[in-house]
Amino acid sequence: MSSTTLPAVYVPKPRRISGVRRWTEREDVFSWLMIIPPVVFLLLLVGYPFVYGIWLSLENRPVAQAGKFVGLANFIADFHDPVFWQVVQNTFVYTFFATVLKMVGGLGLALVMNQDFRFKNTIRALMLLPFIVPTVLSTIAWMWILDPAFAPVNWFLRWSGIANPGPSWLGNPHLAMMSLIIVNVWRGLPFYGITLMAGLQTISPELYEAATIDGASTWDRFVYVTLPLLKPVIFIVTMFSVIFTFADFQLVYVLTRGGPANATHLFATYAFDVAMGGGQLGMGASIALAMLPPLALIIIAMSLYMKPNKS
Amino acid sequence: MANIIRAASRRDVLSITAISAMGGLLGAARAHAAPKSMTLMHESSFIPPYDAYMKTTLAQAYEKATGIKINYDTVSVGSLQTRVTTAAETGSGPDLTCVAFNWPYLFDEKLVDLSDIAEEIGKKGGGWHENIKEAVVVNGKWKAIPFGNIGQLMNYRIDWFNEVGVKDFPETWDELLEAGIKLKKNDHPFGFELGHGFGDNHGWLYPLLWSFGGREVDTDGKTVAIDSAETARAVDFCRNFYEKTMFEDVLGWTDVSNNKAFLAEQISCTNNAESILFVAKKDFPDIGKVTGQAQNPKGPTGQRFHILNPWSHSVFTYAQDVKAAKDFLVWLMDPKQVAGWYDVAVSYYAPFLNMFDQSPMWTAEPRNLPYRDSLATSHLPGWPAPISRPQSESVAKYVVVDMFAKACAGKSTKEVIADAKAQLTQIFKPA
Numbered sequence: 045m046s047s048t049t050l051p052a053v054y055v056p057k058p059r060r061i062s063g064v065r066r067w068t069e070r071e072d073v074f075s076w077l078m079i080i081p082p083v084v085f086l087l088l089l090v091g092y093p094f095v096y097g098i099w100l101s102l103e104n105r106p107v108a109q110a111g112k113f114v115g116l117a118n119f120i121a122d123f124h125d126p127v128f129w130q131v132v133q134n135t136f137v138y139t140f141f142a143t144v145l146k147m148v149g150g151l152g153l154a155l156v157m158n159q160d161f162r163f164k165n166t167i168r169a170l171m172l173l174p175f176i177v178p179t180v181l182s183t184i185a186w187m188w189i190l191d192p193a194f195a196p197v198n199w200f201l202r203w204s205g206i207a208n209p210g211p212s213w214l215g216n217p218h219l220a221m222m223s224l225i226i227v228n229v230w231r232g233l234p235f236y237g238i239t240l241m242a243g244l245q246t247i248s249p250e251l252y253e254a255a256t257i258d259g260a261s262t263w264d265r266f267v268y269v270t271l272p273l274l275k276p277v278i279f280i281v282t283m284f285s286v287i288f289t290f291a292d293f294q295l296v297y298v299l300t301r302g303g304p305a306n307a308t309h310l311f312a313t314y315a316f317d318v319a320m321g322g323g324q325l326g327m328g329a330s331i332a333l334a335m336l337p338p339l340a341l342i343i344i345a346m347s348l349y350m351k352p353n354k355s
Numbered sequence: 356m357a358n359i360i361r362a363a364s365r366r367d368v369l370s371i372t373a374i375s376a377m378g379g380l381l382g383a384a385r386a387h388a389a390p391k392s393m394t395l396m397h398e399s400s401f402i403p404p405y406d407a408y409m410k411t412t413l414a415q416a417y418e419k420a421t422g423i424k425i426n427y428d429t430v431s432v433g434s435l436q437t438r439v440t441t442a443a444e445t446g447s448g449p450d451l452t453c454v455a456f457n458w459p460y461l462f463d464e465k466l467v468d469l470s471d472i473a474e475e476i477g478k479k480g481g482g483w484h485e486n487i488k489e490a491v492v493v494n495g496k497w498k499a500i501p502f503g504n505i506g507q508l509m510n511y512r513i514d515w516f517n518e519v520g521v522k523d524f525p526e527t528w529d530e531l532l533e534a535g536i537k538l539k540k541n542d543h544p545f546g547f548e549l550g551h552g553f554g555d556n557h558g559w560l561y562p563l564l565w566s567f568g569g570r571e572v573d574t575d576g577k578t579v580a581i582d583s584a585e586t587a588r589a590v591d592f593c594r595n596f597y598e599k600t601m602f603e604d605v606l607g608w609t610d611v612s613n614n615k616a617f618l619a620e621q622i623s624c625t626n627n628a629e630s631i632l633f634v635a636k637k638d639f640p641d642i643g644k645v646t647g648q649a650q651n652p653k654g655p656t657g658q659r660f661h662i663l664n665p666w667s668h669s670v671f672t673y674a675q676d677v678k679a680a681k682d683f684l685v686w687l688m689d690p691k692q693v694a695g696w697y698d699v700a701v702s703y704y705a706p707f708l709n710m711f712d713q714s715p716m717w718t719a720e721p722r723n724l725p726y727r728d729s730l731a732t733s734h735l736p737g738w739p740a741p742i743s744r745p746q747s748e749s750v751a752k753y754v755v756v757d758m759f760a761k762a763c764a765g766k767s768t769k770e771v772i773a774d775a776k777a778q779l780t781q782i783f784k785p786a
Contacts, residue, residue, distance in 0.1 A: 106461075106744050107440050107443065107444065107461055107462065108440075108443040108444065108461065108462045108463070108464055108465045109464055121781060124781055125778070125781060126774065126777065126778070127752060127778070191615075192602075192604045194619070209602065212602070212603040212604040212606070212607065213607075214550075214604070214607035215550075215602075215603045215604035215605060215606040215607035215608070216603055216606070216607070217606075217764065220607055300550065300551065300607055300609070301550070301551035301552065301609055302551045302753075303549075303550035303551030303606070303607055303608075303609070303753075303760070304549065304550050304551075304606035304607045304760055304764065305606070305753075305757040305760040305761045305764060306753070306757060317751045317752065318748065318751055318752065320436055320437050320440055320751075321436065321747070321750065321751030322744075322747050322748035322749075322750070322751030322752065323440070323461045323744060323747050323748070323751075324744070324747075324748055324751075327748075
């Protein structure tokens, strides 16, 4: 493409580019310029509270008083606190069951929603409702649903003669945990469903066609095409879900506040009670921080297990 | 000023600036320019006219009289302590705040000493009830001006109690148990909170423990005393009381549950503030007519107890004008003003000033009188130990509540007391 054969070709006028501009247009500089604002934002709003939290956890820090450095004394006290271990157990049970149920249910929901049917878009939008409604509001609704006297469930059980007076959904320690898991799953399912559905839509139909020609059944197509290609999405959603469920607060705070007798206390609610109610900020911080190592371990284990093949 | 600075050396500039700043401060102190506005933080009241009265009547009257606008900032029920913590920790926020339980102790260093005005207000009001000092006097200093007690007493259905032959509310826990057994047979169980609410659980479980002679910690505030025959008897009684008069759901109840259950005619007796009767009279007049209120029953010690649940007012040390804030409290607590505020809440907040003991607000609804009479036997959680930080931790960890709740859920008395003892030993261990 020389100018002799095409004399009319457009030649941009050489423009004077200032030194600053040239500097900012260098790729390494430009990329840093783009990264700095979010990094500053993260440092201020996440990094600072986090480091401050670590500092607090190493102090005997009664509310409205100066703190005194005590090293790991708060953590040692936590380890001798029977309620702390109950909280650890509760949190693991809560996170495990809620996440597994959300994963299985969410995948099912995504598969169903990915089909072609009438009012597809409307129903997909409606599906998101539990996720959109503010947690506290929907949880108050659940408080009524789980009420033994007014609840439709218990009313049905009584009416049909199955059980009278019907189970105590929030008063029985095991049922209370189960109820919380159900509410959490109800709330988290749409998030799983919609994200997995987005993942499903990226899978090329040709792959299914090819698999069908090769004689794959519906189940085979699911196991050998859908699941492997969906793995990265499942990993991301599960990671998010584990983090949010592990650190859940609102649901428990509204429904049981950790009762009956600590059967539903989670890290976040227990830390809050000790820090705010008890005025022991250091100890509260140590309880909240104690969830970090197990959470980090879960995430690392998950990423190792679910790592998509780079090839 | 500009000329002087131009002419002066750097050192002169510094000294001039310092002197003029000091002069400014001194001048301000001497002239005491009143602030334009002050903020008083409160938890939303269960009695709506109470908040409205401050906003529309009292705040406006004060602005008219002094030119200072009072911003009445209400926060949702249960979140006041978090807000007070934030204000105390950050050193900014409202000038004055409502405080509850032992907060004057918790936030001691961030609260202004109000001893002088406490005396002044007390004198004008015929003196203070003695036991309120338990909650507001910290190391000999008044850190809050007591306002009123939100008593937690027995609320019961007069008609249903009559049906089983109980004319007057039982005097002892044993008699109450007896009545409860009959009432449960009649499909009118009792409902006392045993879950993790803010107040209705402590409201009857501490008094129950005390009336059986039990206590968490000795008067020295250090020696854990929960492991006693008295505690064991109280726990045994509670389990029996729960099994024979209540239903499983109470184990998971929070503070709204018993109000809801009582007004839905599910339960015949509970322990609560005056709000049940207040709401019943307004919204469920038929229930309102047959709702009675009584003091907590006596235990084997022959004594009855109640929880001290006071609302008081404190001034933050960071307040822009401490004097103005104190002046406002003196004005507010003057019988001319405060009587109206008590009146709109129909004695929901029982005054700690002796002059109100015979106030017409008590005769307006004689069924509320037990709330007045209970004041003399009311104490903070943790009594007879003095208020302390470990005590707050014990309440926040629901040590006593859960001791009883676990027993009701089926654990042995020995086990639940051992659990509580282990927890308390750790909480009260010397730092």
